[in-house]
Amino acid sequence: MDDRQFMEYLKFMQVNEIREKLICEGIAKSVKNKQDKETLLHIARQEQVHYDLFKKLTKQDVRPNMFSVYWYILMGKILGYTFAVKLMEIHLLSHETEKKTRKQLMLEEGNQELFRRHPEFEKLFAEEVEHELKMIQMIDEEKLKYVGSMVLGLNDALVEFSGSLAGWSFAMQSNRMITLAGLITGISATLSMASSEYLSAKNEGREDALKSSGYTGIAYLFTVVALLLPYILLPDHQFLSALIIMLAIVILIIAGFNYYISVARNEKFSTKFREMILVSLSVAGVSFLIGLLVKKILGIDI
Incomplete structure (x- = not known):
């Protein structure tokens, strides 16, 4: 040099x-x-x-x-x-x-x-x-003390809600109907998830039960809104496009959150990212097929 x-x-x-x-x-x-x-x-x-x-x-x-x-x-x-x-x-x-x-x-x-x-x-x-x-x-x-609660909210929302949306996409084939069902289910699930976390933390004798449930609920609600956006913004008949965009959002949320955790808590990014992607997309795929089968078996045409 x-x-x-x-x-x-x-x-x-x-x-x-x-x-x-x-x-x-x-x-x-x-x-x-x-x-x-x-x-x-x-x-x-x-x-x-x-x-x-x-x-x-x-x-x-x-x-x-x-x-x-x-x-x-x-x-x-x-x-x-x-x-x-x-x-x-x-x-x-x-x-x-x-x-x-x-x-x-x-x-x-x-x-x-x-x-x-x-x-x-x-x-x-x-x-x-x-x-x-x-x-x-x-x-x-303080925020990092509640990462476990946020992971719980995100995981449940990504797995359960993305699966529900995938199933509804072929069962309903209408973005307006899917949005209606998603809002009702998403808000109810947010309240249920937050209250479950509160009761769990309270039973463990933790003084931060309310904060913990708050972080869980916020993470769940954020995920619900993010996943519903394609169905809200796209025309009613473009349910397949909304489904694809929703799955892309799932991947982005998982990548973003895992990167945040890997930096803030010095944890390995790749392992947790692969696990969450595999579980979320597998559930979404199975739910998609269930929605298609149920629609055909029952002969329902919405």
Whole structure:
């Protein structure tokens, strides 16, 4: 790595440090949990220390892409600060792909060159990175305590409701009729699911029974509305198109939620994603066939 490439690496790292500092400070402003707020501010102070170290070598100030900073802050408000901070770290440190990106190669070569030219940085950075990762693991966001309840609501809605919609698609062959049946069933199932979770949590002696049931109900209702949208928006006779779009939405919800969990809780994405896809689509397929058979056997023509 020549002097020009080395300076490019130093500036890249310097920009990243000030970017992460601004993100952590911005996210911390809206965090109510005092311990988590202090953890985020502590990480921000560490990033400032790193920035100052790189500044001594580059001898200049740098500015990050503020759109990226605001994007992570917004993500922290919507999806939770645990997800935003961990995703921020993953994007810098990830080496999971077999084909490494130019950025990843530059980081590896730059680190080696930095430690060769300035050996004192190696121990300092190893300790700081380890400490920072420990600090991130200490973040205890309330939302993540109820992930189990959200998984319960999503799983039930995706499996049961997508199966029902698939069955109704051929049994009724009318988007208006399917929407009517879906709204009645979906709202009833949401209330039933939330109340069941409440009673279950209450019987376990948990003080957060109401919150737990709330997260379960919200996850279920969100899924119901999302899956019904194609039937609501498309013309009455396009039930097959609505069915295909509904199944695509099922896959997107499963992918999105599992990605969120994999980042926020450091869990493997692929295994759970495959399991949920297999179960949901299998039930939908069986229900679709049942709807077709029932319609033929009973000779009902709606």
